[in-house]
Amino acid sequence: MNINDTTLWSRTGFRSLVVPCALLCAATAVLSACGPSPEHIFTYPGGKTKALVLSYDDGPIEDIRLAQLFDQHGLVGTFNLNSGYLGQTRAWPQPDGDSVYQQYLSADSLLTVYARHEIAAHGTYHKNFKEISNAEILEEVKTDAAALERMTGRGVRSLAYPFGSSNAHIAKLVGSQGITSARTVSDTRNVNLPKNLLLWHPTIHDSKCLPYAESYKALQTHELTVLYVWGHAWELKDPVRWKNMQQFCAQIAQQDNIWYVSQGELADYLLRLKNAEITKQGMRNPEGNGNIWIRQGEGARVLEAGEFGNF
Ligand SMILES: [Zn+2]
Numbered sequence: 001m002n003i004n005d006t007t008l009w010s011r012t013g014f015r016s017l018v019v020p021c022a023l024l025c026a027a028t029a030v031l032s033a034c035g036p037s038p039e040h041i042f043t044y045p046g047g048k049t050k051a052l053v054l055s056y057d058d059g060p061i062e063d064i065r066l067a068q069l070f071d072q073h074g075l076v077g078t079f080n081l082n083s084g085y086l087g088q089t090r091a092w093p094q095p096d097g098d099s100v101y102q103q104y105l106s107a108d109s110l111l112t113v114y115a116r117h118e119i120a121a122h123g124t125y126h127k128n129f130k131e132i133s134n135a136e137i138l139e140e141v142k143t144d145a146a147a148l149e150r151m152t153g154r155g156v157r158s159l160a161y162p163f164g165s166s167n168a169h170i171a172k173l174v175g176s177q178g179i180t181s182a183r184t185v186s187d188t189r190n191v192n193l194p195k196n197l198l199l200w201h202p203t204i205h206d207s208k209c210l211p212y213a214e215s216y217k218a219l220q221t222h223e224l225t226v227l228y229v230w231g232h233a234w235e236l237k238d239p240v241r242w243k244n245m246q247q248f249c250a251q252i253a254q255q256d257n258i259w260y261v262s263q264g265e266l267a268d269y270l271l272r273l274k275n276a277e278i279t280k281q282g283m284r285n286p287e288g289n290g291n292i293w294i295r296q297g298e299g300a301r302v303l304e305a306g307e308f309g310n311f
Pocket of ligand 1: 058
């Protein structure tokens with residue numbers, strides 16, 4: 001793929017004006033009839049319109065080095081863990097007949113390794129959700145989230161599907177367990193917001209992410225976007241891949257206009273925007289909704305819960 005191909009980013013043009021619309025169903029009912037278009041209404045905190053999510057699966061010991069790399073650059077990761085395998089070494093059979101030996105972090109190291117990162121679910125035993133019953137899916141999600149919550153004292157509200165395996169039915173089941181966002185492995189190669197937070201297709205696997213750092217930095221947009229990179233820290237044992245990741249992190253870090261955010265925090269914010277009530281005159285942020293940010297002139301302003309803001 002040619003990263004400089006303008007179609008990559010031009011796809012974010014009109015479509016992402018529509019995607020927030022689709023997400024913000026309450027708002028769009030009014031917007032379709034009157035008022036300003038949604039791309040000029042919302043921003044991320046601080047007036048930003050770009051966000052970076054870094055999502056890593058399985059909880060191998062290689063997460064230690066990766067989380068440290070993120071920490072060095074002030075980046076935020078979302079780490080999706082199989083609580084049933086923590087502290088173990090396990091062989092994973094490969095299609096070619098070989099086995100890959102995976103060494104998992106111990107439960108008592110989670111709060112240290114992921115001190116500045118989100119801990120999320122990935123199924124207790126990494127079962128393929130398309131190959132098990134509804135009851136087993138619910139069990140995989142419920143027991144994983146509960147175990148991780150018990151081990152860390154943190155709430156768990158995000159998930160990555162084992163093997164990326166999901167569909168609309170599975171997404172609904174997962175959503176019924178208190179999970180607010182869940183990621184597949186179907187790369188979109190664009191930076192549009194997800195249409196469905198529970199079937200969140202990422203931008204790109206980390207093996208191909210390096211060119212996206214400069215392209216995303218160069219992107220000028222008034223629309224909300226997200227560069228979503230995913231992978232496995234155990235793949236980064238390859239020195240070339242690790243070097244690329246180091247380079248990607250160095251390039252994408254410390255940008256004033258990028259929100260470095262976990263999947264869960266971004267999902268929370270997008271769900272808050274969905275609750276906003278938009279009229280011809282302005283916007284009301286309902287009581288109990290938490291802060292949202294709206295564009296005002298060349299800048300942006302925060303709208304606290306219960307507050308009304310003019311455009
Ligand atoms: Zn996995």
